[in-house]
Amino acid sequence: MTVNGLPATFTRDGQELVITPRFGLLNHLPFVVAVTYDGSPETIVGSPVVFGAPYGWIYTDDGAFVGCEPNAASTWFPSDDHPSKKATFTYRITVPDDRAVMANGDLLGHWTSGDHATYVWNETSPMATYLATIDIGNWQIEQGRTPGGIPETAGLDPALADQASGIFALSGQITDYWSQVFGPYAFTSTGAIVDNVPDIGFSLETQTRPLYGFAAGSGTVSHELSHQWFGDSVSVADWSQIWLNEGFATFAAWLWTEHTGGPTTLQSATDGYDRRAATSPFWNQSIADPQRDTMFSSAVYNRGGMTLAMLRNKIGDADFFQLLQTWTRTHRNGNGTTAEFTALAEKIYGQDLDSFFTAWLWQKSKPALNS
Numbered sequence: 527m528t529v530n531g532l533p534a535t536f537t538r539d540g541q542e543l544v545i546t547p548r549f550g551l552l553n554h555l556p557f558v559v560a561v562t563y564d565g566s567p568e569t570i571v572g573s574p575v576v577f578g579a580p581y582g583w584i585y586t587d588d589g590a591f592v593g594c595e596p597n598a599a600s601t602w603f604p605s606d607d608h609p610s611k612k613a614t615f616t617y618r619i620t621v622p623d624d625r626a627v628m629a630n631g632d633l634l635g636h637w638t639s640g641d642h643a644t645y646v647w648n649e650t651s652p653m654a655t656y657l658a659t660i661d662i663g664n665w666q667i668e669q670g671r672t673p674g675g676i677p678e679t680a681g682l683d684p685a686l687a688d689q690a691s692g693i694f695a696l697s698g699q700i701t702d703y704w705s706q707v708f709g710p711y712a713f714t715s716t717g718a719i720v721d722n723v724p725d726i727g728f729s730l731e732t733q734t735r736p737l738y739g740f741a742a743g744s745g746t747v748s749h750e751l752s753h754q755w756f757g758d759s760v761s762v763a764d765w766s767q768i769w770l771n772e773g774f775a776t777f778a779a780w781l782w783t784e785h786t787g788g789p790t791t792l793q794s795a796t797d798g799y800d801r802r803a804a805t806s807p808f809w810n811q812s813i814a815d816p817q818r819d820t821m822f823s824s825a826v827y828n829r830g831g832m833t834l835a836m837l838r839n840k841i842g843d844a845d846f847f848q849l850l851q852t853w854t855r856t857h858r859n860g861n862g863t864t865a866e867f868t869a870l871a872e873k874i875y876g877q878d879l880d881s882f883f884t885a886w887l888w889q890k891s892k893p894a895l896n897s
């Protein structure tokens with residue numbers, strides 16, 4: 527353990543690592559901390575945050591599937607594990623030479639030495655810790671560019687090579703479309719990591735390259751790739767504002783459906799609204815202030831998506847898409863809050879939207895359709 531190159535003392539208190547530098551740090555000057563550590567990552571199981579499903583470092587039949595939202599990054603690297611604490615990442619990963627590694631960003635190189643192989647991946651854009659992934663296994667790699675010219679790399683578990691064969695083309699089309707409607711793409715590459723872990727059953731918007739535990743279809747791919755704008759580039763300031771991620775990604779999947787000839791976002795939202803009676807527990811939480819055990823609730827996703835579909839209907843397409851593009855531009859590679867989003871919406875619309883946002887985001891009951 528060193529600070530600015532000098533040995534430092536440390537203690538560990540549960541999840542917290544406390545490092546004491548040899549000399550005091552100077553106000554407002556950068557410093558470098560180097561942490562050397564070893565261990566075997568343990569999967570998080572039984573947490574109420576994700577309904578008891580395993581997450582984090584998950585061992586697979588050929589390696590590992592690593593999906594860390596919200597707090598599993600610190601199970602495999604020391605970090606300030608909070609969505610507001612972004613960093614660039616370089617990984618140097620050594621595995622048995624019959625395995626390969628997929629990760630965020632760009633593959634700088636790989637080589638073999640004896641019976642081991644080393645892969646160096648680099649993510650040059652700031653990234654929140656929960657979006658970091660390194661996935662070890664056998665990968666069938668597809669590389670190229672999206673039709674719009676964004677570099678793209680997909681890695682597929684060979685067991686899913688047929689089932690998921692369309693994901694490279696689909697991911698390219700969707701990344702390009704989101705670049706038009708949400709604003710320029712913030713990262714150096716896009717793609718997919720498709721692993722065969724059907725009993726895990728989740729996907730995650732790992733930065734530049736979403737992680738799928740199965741052969742994902744357009745609903746899932748459009749959701750995860752929209753998070754590259756809403757969640758990854760513009761990250762929540764804290765987890766209580768996660769509707770800014772999941773409501774937006776739910777809306778985005780509806781928007782992809784509309785774009786490809788299906789129901790409009792308003793129809794998708796209205797269907798979900800009509801389907802749920804006012805007495806349904808779905809309506810009795812503030813989606814802008816969920817608790818630990820409701821941050822991944824259906825309401826955060828679906829009422830969040832409805833909020834945006836209803837906002838689009840209320841303020842019209844010109845203001846609505848200007849709002850989304852202004853949001854992604856002004857908070858690019860940073861963080862955003864609900865209060866900043868609603869203030870920007872009012873500024874662009876030019877009228878007060880307090881009663882609308884109170885009804886859709888805060889009130890613990892079913893909003894009126896004309897809110």
Ligand SMILES: [Zn+2]
Pocket residue numbers: 731749750753771772775
């Ligand atoms: Zn999501």
